Amino acid sequence: DAGITQSPRHKVTETGTPVTLRCHQTENHRYMYWYRQDPGHGLRLIHYSYGVKDTDKGEVSDGYSVSRSKTEDFLLTLESATSSQTSVYFCAIRNPGQNTEAFFGQGTRLTVV
């Protein structure tokens, strides 16, 4: 298994509270991604990072921010959680290039009540 750890694995939080999800890798891959998975939508890209302190938005970035202060860690923050952010969140890592695959963590199930 690729060395990717997501924490927490499950979280229930109240609307309006801040939440931070952590993705930690031991593979030294340059790219890291955050996706959310919802029924009927597949995996949608929230934000990604192409290096330390280098991040960019994906397709569904509103309401989310990210930070990457070191290669191993990529944090996803919901500044003020809403019920529409109830989802399963996946982190992925990848090396640069056209012919490289992404490896996934096991996911974090977040419920906003």
Place this chain on the structure above:
Amino acid sequence: GQQLNQSPQSMFIQEGEDVSMNCTSSSIFNTWLWYKQDPGEGPVLLIALYKAGELTSNGRLTAQFGITRKDSFLNISASIPSDVGIYFCAGPGYNFNKFYFGSGTKLNVKP
């Protein structure tokens, strides 16, 4: 962003049957990847395709990179209960930084 459309959305089949699913894109992809997601897990790579027209097999799975570079196909022969899961097509965007996924095909196999 680049859109990947998968069909069918879901399939209910009998054990032993063959399965076909496909993925189409609004723009050209230079790499097509097929992933499988088991319940409660993250997606895992099944097959990677790097050239238009390429046909690649992995056991009972066969995938093809469409000639137009805007589509790809995955076939599973003689399905078994452990084939149950969600199958995704995926690929890097035009600048190779972003990585896009289709909406998935949910496969159910009846023993």
